[in-house]
Amino acid sequence: MDVLYLLVPLSVVLVLLVIAGMWWAIDRGQFEDIDQEGERILRSD
Template sequence: MTALYLLIPLSLVLVALAIAAFIWAVNSGQFEDLDTPAWRVLDDDASDRHDPPA
């Protein structure tokens, strides 16, 4: 039972990490369009992106 003293706080940390990852994903727009990305694999030239200037 004493293992729980470690495991429960650990699980809380993991949940916090999961929530942080989720917040990042939402804010980077990953949940806005759930249809289009499926078609992107069919796009031949997907690799030649233009990056913004440094």
């Protein structure tokens, strides 16, 4: 039962890190043009 005192705060911190990472990626424009990135592999330079 004592392990819950460690796991619950760690899981909350992990969720906050994931949310912060998603916010950072959206703010930096990582998801602006997903289709173009998939087609970039098929084009030869």
